[in-house]
Amino acid sequence: SAVISQKPSRDICQRGTSLTIQCQVDSQVTMMFWYRQQPGQSLTLIATANQGSEATYESGFVIDKFPISRPNLTFSTLTVSNMSPEDSSIYLCSVTGQYYEQYFGPGTRLTVT
Amino acid sequence: RKEVEQDPGPFNVPEGATVAFNCTYSNSASQSFFWYRQDCRKEPKLLMSVYSSGNEDGRFTAQLNRASQYISLLIRDSKLSDSATYLCVVNTGFQKLVFGTGTRLLVSP
Numbered sequence: 001s002a003v004i005s006q007k008p009s010r011d012i013c014q015r016g017t018s019l020t021i022q023c024q025v026d027s028q029v030t031m032m033f034w035y036r037q038q039p040g041q042s043l044t045l046i047a048t049a050n051q052g053s054e055a056t057y058e059s060g061f062v063i064d065k066f067p068i069s070r071p072n073l074t075f076s077t078l079t080v081s082n083m084s085p086e087d088s089s090i091y092l093c094s095v096t097g098q099y100y101e102q103y104f105g106p107g108t109r110l111t112v113t
Numbered sequence: 114r115k116e117v118e119q120d121p122g123p124f125n126v127p128e129g130a131t132v133a134f135n136c137t138y139s140n141s142a143s144q145s146f147f148w149y150r151q152d153c154r155k156e157p158k159l160l161m162s163v164y165s166s167g168n169e170d171g172r173f174t175a176q177l178n179r180a181s182q183y184i185s186l187l188i189r190d191s192k193l194s195d196s197a198t199y200l201c202v203v204n205t206g207f208q209k210l211v212f213g214t215g216t217r218l219l220v221s222p
Contacts, residue, residue, distance in 0.1 A: 001159075031208060042200060043157065043212040092156055100145050100204050104156040 002027050002095050004105035012111045013083055020079045021108045023093035028073035033102065034066070037090040046091075049076045083112045114139055117213035119201050125219045130191045134216045136184040136201030145204040146177055148186045150197045151215065157200055160186075191220045 003026040013019050023032065034046040047055040047068055055068040069077045080087050088111050094102040119136045126132045138146075146163035161168065163175040163184055174187040184201055201213035 033210075042214045045209060045211075048209070096208050097159075099162060100208055101147055101159050101162060102208075102210055103159065107156050109154075 001097060001103045002029065004093060004095065004103060006091075006093060006105040006108050008108055009106065010109040010111075012113060015084050015112055017083055018079055018081045019083065019110060020077050021091050021093075023076045023078070023105055025074045025095055029095040030073070031096055032070065032076045033094045033096075034068065034076070034078045035092045035094065035104075037092065037107075039088070043092065046078070080110065083110075085112045088112045115213075116140060116205070116211045117201055117203050119213040119216045121214055121216060123217040123219050125221065126191050127221055128191055128193060130220075131187065131189045132191055132218060133188075134186045134199055134201075134218075136186075136213055138182050138184070138201075138203045138211075140203070140205050140211075141179075141182060143182075143203045143205050146184050147202040147204075147210075148173075148175055148184075149200040149202055149212075151200055152197050157212075160199070188218075191218075193220050193222065196220045 005024045007022045032049045035043040037043050045058050046061045047057045049055045049068050049070040051070045051073050067079045090107045092104050092107045094104045117138050148160040149157040150160045151157040163177045167176040172189045176185045198215040198217045200215045203211050
């Protein structure tokens with residue numbers, strides 16, 4: 001399985017500001033995924049990021065709020081824009097394995113005050 | 114109806130016990146199925162894939178019933194280290210995974 005790192009591991013931010021989360025994979029992958037896990041909840045897919053094309057967002061998530069970059073096959077960023085306390089969550093990136101399973105980064109724990 | 118449903122638990126069992134988790138999914142076109150384990154404040158980690166013929170990995174056995182849209186995970190001889198949340202995960206197509214809310218397991222001495 002791929003080795004995935006995320007930066008930052010955690011952050012505390014003020015409402016109205018933005019945070020960019022980085023995801024780095026140790027091998028080239030076509031698709032990368034961004035998830036959110038709110039406190040006490042399971043994972044919800046935010047968007048799928050393909051290199052060279054715009055990200056595909058799930059219902060309830062919009063590009064203006066969660067812009068994503070995918071400049072190459074090993075890296076992606078997710079920005080949480082104009083944050084509010086409701087954005088306090090763990091944000092995780094993932095990549096697909098050989099049999100459509102996914103492997104996750106360690107997550108970014110975001111607290112918005 | 115949720116796409117993937119699990120009993121949230123918690124399941125409290127003593128060491129050495131056998132425990133079973135169940136999961137149902139709503140999309141009959143779902144293509145592949147997985148159990149993940151998530152420890153507190155950690156990312157989910159793949160425990161095992163679930164095949165139509167059933168599969169076993171040590172103390173863990175997973176089974177799939179496509180007709181009933183039902184997935185199960187059996188853990189034998191529970192260890193303290195098995196305490197975690199177990200997530201039922203379904204691939205609904207286009208590599209999209211849908212996660213259940215998870216079943217929490219607490220194994221006590």
